[in-house]
Amino acid sequence: MKKEQLTETFISLYGEHEDEIYLFFSPGRVNLIGEHTDYNGGYVFPCALSFGTYLLARKNQSRQVRFATTNFDHRGEVNLDTPFEKEGKSWMNYPVGVLNELRKTAREIEGLDLLYSGDIPNGAGLSSSASIEMVTAFTMNHIFGFGLDRMELVKLSQKAENIFVGVNCGIMDQFASGMGAAGHALFLNCDTLDYERIPLNLEGMKIVIANTNKRRGLADSKYNERRAQCESAVEALRTGKNIRNLSELTLDEFNKLSHLITDEVERKRARHVITENNRTLTAIEALNRGDVESFGHLMNQSHDSLRDDYEVTGKELDTLVEEARKMEGTIGSRMTGAGFGGCTVSIVREDAVESFIREVGTGYNKRTGLKADFYVAEIGDGSKQIV
Numbered sequence: 001m002k003k004e005q006l007t008e009t010f011i012s013l014y015g016e017h018e019d020e021i022y023l024f025f026s027p028g029r030v031n032l033i034g035e036h037t038d039y040n041g042g043y044v045f046p047c048a049l050s051f052g053t054y055l056l057a058r059k060n061q062s063r064q065v066r067f068a069t070t071n072f073d074h075r076g077e078v079n080l081d082t083p084f085e086k087e088g089k090s091w092m093n094y095p096v097g098v099l100n101e102l103r104k105t106a107r108e109i110e111g112l113d114l115l116y117s118g119d120i121p122n123g124a125g126l127s128s129s130a131s132i133e134m135v136t137a138f139t140m141n142h143i144f145g146f147g148l149d150r151m152e153l154v155k156l157s158q159k160a161e162n163i164f165v166g167v168n169c170g171i172m173d174q175f176a177s178g179m180g181a182a183g184h185a186l187f188l189n190c191d192t193l194d195y196e197r198i199p200l201n202l203e204g205m206k207i208v209i210a211n212t213n214k215r216r217g218l219a220d221s222k223y224n225e226r227r228a229q230c231e232s233a234v235e236a237l238r239t240g241k242n243i244r245n246l247s248e249l250t251l252d253e254f255n256k257l258s259h260l261i262t263d264e265v266e267r268k269r270a271r272h273v274i275t276e277n278n279r280t281l282t283a284i285e286a287l288n289r290g291d292v293e294s295f296g297h298l299m300n301q302s303h304d305s306l307r308d309d310y311e312v313t314g315k316e317l318d319t320l321v322e323e324a325r326k327m328e329g330t331i332g333s334r335m336t337g338a339g340f341g342g343c344t345v346s347i348v349r350e351d352a353v354e355s356f357i358r359e360v361g362t363g364y365n366k367r368t369g370l371k372a373d374f375y376v377a378e379i380g381d382g383s384k385q386i387v
């Protein structure tokens with residue numbers, strides 16, 4: 001949306017005022033490979049999208065922070081002198097969670113009027129929530145001169161989601177939203193937080209995102225359960241090797257020690273994490289030598305492991321992936337994000353994108369009765385001020 005349009009909406013909501021109106025943006029993300037590895041100390045390989053959440057902010061000389069959004073007909077406010085309360089499943093919990101984390105570190109903000117505007121499909125697993133958190137943290141840091149670096153803002157936003165919203169997510173989404181760079185994917189080691197921006201040289205190919213349009217509520221999903229299963233697998237494996245995270249094991253070591261995990265389901269969960277971590281490393285090596293075919297093959301394997309061992313795909317995601325793989329121009333296709341609905345990501349030859357969208361859409365609709373949405377992804381920058 002245009003700056004002028006948003007400013008107009010802002011003024012119609014909050015009125016004219018001499019204080020400056022700031023505009024910031026943080027993107028959503030798509031993960032190319034490395035799924036359900038972040039909270040296991042493993043590798044991920046996401047990139048920031050060109051769509052995300054815009055935030056207009058202006059000081060209002062009061063002790064109230066007022067919230068509005070162009071996405072829903074819902075407004076609210078919090079008082080800076082009283083404790084912040086979580087409000088059911090409201091979208092406001094994401095930004096208020098960030099204010100709450102800032103407050104815990106004794107970083108004081110003043111009253112503000114805020115208008116959010118997102119162009120990411122909600123609940124599609126493209127991290128609209130992380131983009132709301134990141135844009136809030138980034139804006140507060142700028143307006144009140146806290147001097148926090150991007151990584152500190154990423155960690156603060158993740159904490160807001162873990163503690164205030166109550167979803168035990170890893171760091172990937174907030175990281176991708178805060179640290180993204182146009183034309184690059186982010187190779188992140190989630191244990192050390194070392195990272196590298198890797199150019200995505202996909203000449204003649206496109207990244208196509210397909211939305212199942214099956215809504216998934218991350219907080220309600222089995223996400224926290226998967227996380228607990230991984231923790232329990234670590235406990236069991238610790239009798240054989242002193243590890244903190246599943247990602248510390250090589251596949252050989254895991255094969256030797258896996259009998260220590262007596263629960264068969266937990267063993268499968270652990271196997272996904274360890275094989276996925278290996279796939280991610282192998283995929284990045286392939287990309288670095290320009291071997292996109294192998295990268296695509298590993299994406300396919302990633303989906304199969306998420307379907308069979310981690311069991312987070314479901315009929316809609318599996319159908320989209322199956323339909324995508326039938327197409328000649330598809331290099332690789334997999335679910336992206338937490339799963340349980342949401343989106344797939346595919347690498348598709350540029351000249352086949354049109355027929356991909358048409359035919360995968362038709363096949364999916366025939367088999368599920370649902371209509372998929374497609375986006376040809378543009379890889380954009382992380383959090384930024386728009387001037």
Ligand code: GLA
Nearest residue numbers: 035036169170171172337338
């Ligand atoms: C969600 C979480 C991330 C990550 C993915 C799965 O997007 O927010 O931290 O765990 O699921 O890879």
